Amino acid sequence: MDSLRRATLVLVLLVLAALAPARAGIAEAPGADLDVSLVTYGPGDIYWERFGHDAIEVRDRVSGESINFNYGVFDFEEKNFILNFARGRMHYMMDAEASAPEEAWYAQVGRSVTRQRLALDASQAANLRDDLLWNLRPQNAGYNYDYYVDNCATRVRDALDGAVGGAMKSQLQAHAGEFTYRQQTVRLMSAQPWLMLILDLGLGPYADQPLNAWQESFLPAVLQAQLRQVRIAGPDGGSRPLVRDERVQSPNRLVPPPASPPDLRLPLGVTGLLLAGLLLVTRLGWPLGHALLGTLFLLLAGFVGVVLLGLWTLTSHHSAWANANLLLFNPLAWLLLPTLCRARRGFAASRFIDGLIVLQLLALLTALALHLLPGTVQQNQPWLLFALPCWLALAWSLRRNR
Template structure:
């Protein structure tokens, strides 16, 4: 019971302090950008807002990137798109130390705001801690730790919002592939496989930490640079990337080549069954999830659920039926190729396209030959 009283006292004390404290003229507001990490949730960096006021003894970071791994049905909620993230605060020194310990770069950009703007921002940030705004439903592009920081800043940057540099000539998929996924082939393959049509749109939304960092470098406000000072707090030590056959497209090419060269009915059937089940997963996730990024996933034309029907006909139906379903799958295969022919993920999926085309065409030609002999 004593602990309960203590935490209640601490909660209301912090709330009262945050609401009543007025920042001094010497206060500073800065955007903290964290570099990429190795874990899946660290691939694209992180963003926070630092409020520092030595006169009032304030030096805290508002962090919109918290989530609870112990949330019931965590994976299901994350996949569905109703996973709750929340804002919390950390002492700046704790924030800095944790990322240095993880060998992740830290960049700080001081924002040129008036005292009134600083106090309004400070008030709004504190209000987020003690209201329904504390929690938000995470969306990969539209609502994350970076977009939340941008929203808070734009609330005080009247009529001159922080946005992407115009004109926008690059898609979300381009940004993800070119800047972030070079050294991990299977992560790159998985991310491109799961994402659908939305990530091929022009990247109108500023949604990644390092992209925000670049935009702020040239952003002006009322005719002056918005950022008055940029500092590299910590530069991560570069780790030597060692290429590996087990994490490269060559492994996939080798496996596909073996499947084609072996030319065995059971091997081909097993392979197509696995591919089809991946396609079923893509379709079900698109129907189940609230994440718009996984809707209308044309990769289901390559990892095609209809391959299950094709495999079934190979064992249970006439040559004519096999040819019909083979042609249907070939049409889907060609449609997928045409959809990605000018996209950044073309070479990623091309080995699958070539292998599927050879395997299906060979089965069709074999059936036609058997019909001719008959």
């Protein structure tokens, strides 16, 4: 009889278990069933992929559901996307999708996939899950993107830091970073040399400020490395590593970025000397060639100056504000264009043009002095080395007829 009762009870329990609705997954899972990981993707080949990407993976060990939360979603079809991008008003969104297909896509295109499982307790994991789901709501998902201080990696970093009560920030702020914003930018963009040069030319002193490890973790790969050093409080009152274990899910199959930024002083300095030499030689023996070469330089110098001035005064790209390269390249260059044609025919520059030349040379001296003074922040030596010989050669050629 007891055996029959036990068998009946087991059967009833099995039926009830079959009829009970399955748990939905991470949304209702208790914190003790959740695994939280930082998933880091290596840089890609396209220019907007050069900084890499990351996501927070939340996995329910019971239901098997695993979701990746990331903050790097943007839409080219958004109204006025290009205009907003130019003005520095970029709208990004948070998104979530199943972990397996997302990570498989990155592996398929050759980008590395690394998972760091984090040692969060049940309460920390549940609170992080709840915060991520709250941020995923349509009214909360959007944010104003900034390349250096509010991007996909900094949002992930801040969410993890909130889960461990600020332990990450307090520890990482105490350590110096390895590179500046400018150095990290030219390092990662070096695979596209022209874009790298344009970005370096357009960055102002903001990009050269010394960074601590917390600030430099705006890059996913740096955040991944810094996370290995973080310790959090353990259940016994001591401390334990935040990273429980780390595993490369898929190796990198693309050309990796260099470990350190390229030094642009030599190539730009040599280019400036060659261009200045050509200006001098053509002024003496080929007036038409001199006029064409000088016109090209002045057109580009004026155009660069207009762009730099617009970035400073008309946009929210604060990393481009107060750019000292405006002293080297500015719209005044366009006023010198007619003088090249006059010089070709043997006419001397007017007193007005003489004044403009003197003004430009004073701007060059100011730029040089600003760079040499103690406490100077902006590191624009490559562009100084490029512009100085070119402007000196042009000043000599435009005043030669006097």
